[in-house]
Amino acid sequence: MERLRKRKIQNNIAIGFSLLASIIGLFWLVFILFDVLRHGLSFFDLNLFIEDPAPPGFEGGGMRNAFIGQFMITGCAIVIGIPFGILGGTFLSEYGRMTKIGRLISVISDIMISVPTIVVGTFIYSLMVKPLGHFSGWAGSVSLAMIMIPVTLRTTEDMMSLVPWSIREAAFALGAPYYKVIIQVVYRGAIAGILTGILLSIARIAGETAPLLFTSFNNSFISLNMEEPMASLTVTIFQYATGPYDDWHAMAWAASFVIILAILLLTVLGRLLVIFKYSSK
Amino acid sequence: MVVLVSLAGIFISLIFESWESLSRFGFFNFIFTDDWNPVKEVFGAAIPLVGTFITTILALLIAIPISLGIAVFITEICPSKLKAPLSIAIELLAAIPSIIYGMWGLFTFAPIMSEYIEPGLQFVFGDIPFIGPIFQGTPLGIDVLTASIVLSIMIIPFISSIARDTILLTPQVLKESAYSIGTTEWEVIKDVILPYSKFGIYGGIIIALGRALGETMAVAFVLGNRHAFPTSFFDATSTITVTLANEFTEADSNLYMSSLYLLSLLLFVISFIVLSFAKFIVHKGSKKWNG
Numbered sequence: 001m002e003r004l005r006k007r008k009i010q011n012n013i014a015i016g017f018s019l020l021a022s023i024i025g026l027f028w029l030v031f032i033l034f035d036v037l038r039h040g041l042s043f044f045d046l047n048l049f050i051e052d053p054a055p056p057g058f059e060g061g062g063m064r065n066a067f068i069g070q071f072m073i074t075g076c077a078i079v080i081g082i083p084f085g086i087l088g089g090t091f092l093s094e095y096g097r098m099t100k101i102g103r104l105i106s107v108i109s110d111i112m113i114s115v116p117t118i119v120v121g122t123f124i125y126s127l128m129v130k131p132l133g134h135f136s137g138w139a140g141s142v143s144l145a146m147i148m149i150p151v152t153l154r155t156t157e158d159m160m161s162l163v164p165w166s167i168r169e170a171a172f173a174l175g176a177p178y179y180k181v182i183i184q185v186v187y188r189g190a191i192a193g194i195l196t197g198i199l200l201s202i203a204r205i206a207g208e209t210a211p212l213l214f215t216s217f218n219n220s221f222i223s224l225n226m227e228e229p230m231a232s233l234t235v236t237i238f239q240y241a242t243g244p245y246d247d248w249h250a251m252a253w254a255a256s257f258v259i260i261l262a263i264l265l266l267t268v269l270g271r272l273l274v275i276f277k278y279s280s281k
Numbered sequence: 282m283v284v285l286v287s288l289a290g291i292f293i294s295l296i297f298e299s300w301e302s303l304s305r306f307g308f309f310n311f312i313f314t315d316d317w318n319p320v321k322e323v324f325g326a327a328i329p330l331v332g333t334f335i336t337t338i339l340a341l342l343i344a345i346p347i348s349l350g351i352a353v354f355i356t357e358i359c360p361s362k363l364k365a366p367l368s369i370a371i372e373l374l375a376a377i378p379s380i381i382y383g384m385w386g387l388f389t390f391a392p393i394m395s396e397y398i399e400p401g402l403q404f405v406f407g408d409i410p411f412i413g414p415i416f417q418g419t420p421l422g423i424d425v426l427t428a429s430i431v432l433s434i435m436i437i438p439f440i441s442s443i444a445r446d447t448i449l450l451t452p453q454v455l456k457e458s459a460y461s462i463g464t465t466e467w468e469v470i471k472d473v474i475l476p477y478s479k480f481g482i483y484g485g486i487i488i489a490l491g492r493a494l495g496e497t498m499a500v501a502f503v504l505g506n507r508h509a510f511p512t513s514f515f516d517a518t519s520t521i522t523v524t525l526a527n528e529f530t531e532a533d534s535n536l537y538m539s540s541l542y543l544l545s546l547l548l549f550v551i552s553f554i555v556l557s558f559a560k561f562i563v564h565k566g567s568k569k570w571n572g
């Protein structure tokens with residue numbers, strides 16, 4: 001009986017520990033979100049979106065330039081990244097299914113997903129910034145696209161290989177050529193998964209800072225020219241938060257609030273897509 | 282194809298750009314030199330390397346028990362209604378961008394650390410011989426310990442979601458047969474589930490290690506950028522990524538630039554090796570159980 005009691009106590013300790021661990025995890029999430037919410041809302045108003053930054057030391061001002069820059073950089077990155085990602089994923093799951101090179105690419109893109117993003121930044125710097133002699137919005141977009149491609153590529157591949165092979169064979173039997181099978185049968189089956197992958201990868205690059213530091217740099221004026229340095233929300237947050245002024249800090253909080261909101265929306269939307277897909281069947 | 286080309290491209294261009302400093306200092310000399318002096322043009326990677334490893338290892342030490350606890354709780358203990366919300370909540374931690382972690386760490390967490398937690402630690406451990414010295418120094422909040430804790434929060438979701446997935450793979454029959462001979466939950470977890478999902482958990486830990494190695498923005502906020510070896514938990518130091526982020530746009534000489542490229546190459550090679558190793562282990566683990 002002594003032994004039994006000891007085992008029961010051990011058991012309770014272990015369960016208590018894992019309960020505690022979960023509470024700690026949730027605690028951080030709530031703490032961070034609540035903190036960003038508290039600081040962000042106190043400075044959150046319309047001026048944030050429609051005004052350019054005020055000179056240091058002056059009251060007011062907004063981050064219009066950063067919002068527009070962020071949209072343009074991320075938008076161009078999406079336009080560059082998605083075709084490569086989807087086509088690459090299609091190649092891997094359909095044409096390169098059995099080949100060695102296909103498997104190699106798939107393993108390497110798995111690794112590329114986790115390559116430090118700052119290394120991508122230095123790479124693009126040496127490729128696009130140094131030869132041209134100046135920072136540019138394009139360089140920022142390309143480096144974000146490089147981070148995005150492996151993610152979309154892998155999810156596309158996974159989702160397309162989930163489509164049963166017999167469905168494809170049925171289409172073949174009707175005399176459809178391979179490209180038609182892919183477009184009309186496989187994409188249709190995998191579309192929800194691919195969309196989810198794209199949403200998640202957008203959420204991922206929207207919060208990236210490190211590669212933008214060396215590529216699109218920053219710009220305190222509004223700029224629509226992708227050839228020039230361009231402001232982005234994340235780099236602006238970095239600059240403002242490490243700066244010495246209190247209202248800079250407040251603006252950085254407000255901007256983080258907007259980013260978190262956008263990213264959480266994208267993530268939740270991605271999850272809902274998955275749920276929607278499975279419940280409609 | 283693009284992926285292959287870009288990978289090779291990264292590697293080649295980094296070697297090419299870092300050639301100048303590589304040939305000036307030599308590879309091993311660069312790694313073991315602890316001087317980083319742009320004025321005298323002497324550069325060595327020892328301090329950022331050590332800083333990177335210390336913060337990463339500390340972060341792992343904090344994160345592993347917590348995330349395994351979470352994984353076990355989600356899969357084995359908690360009521361099934363709570364399962365889905367809880368795992369989504371933990372995965373949301375991974376969705377928060379690193380710069381937010383950094384800002385939160387700088388403005389909210391660092392002051393808490395320096396006012397309450399670090400003096401407390403100092404009070405408790407400061408006088409014990411041997412481990413006392415690592416709790417010395419002025420607790421500013423911008424230091425190794427804070428950076429490691431922030432890092433550990435960031436990698437918890439990675440380890441716990443991979444661990445959760447592998448734990449779920451444990452066949453129900455094995456667990457039920459263990460319960461039927463009268464074992465407690467803890468004994469099932471310890472003797473049935475953990476041995477079964479060992480490889481997946483190792484893999485998850487190593488992937489998280491790769492993440493922590495390459496994390497930039499969060500650490501840049503809370504670590505300071507001081508080129509000196511940390512002698513206690515309350516020292517500021519530097520990591521590879523922090524050095525890169527702070528000095529890349531300021532480098533004025535070719536040699537300076539090229540040394541920074543060499544740092545970036547080192548980081549790339551280290552994380553590449555770590556991640557390949559993780560893939561290998563996970564692959565080996567899945568092979569062992571499936572075939």
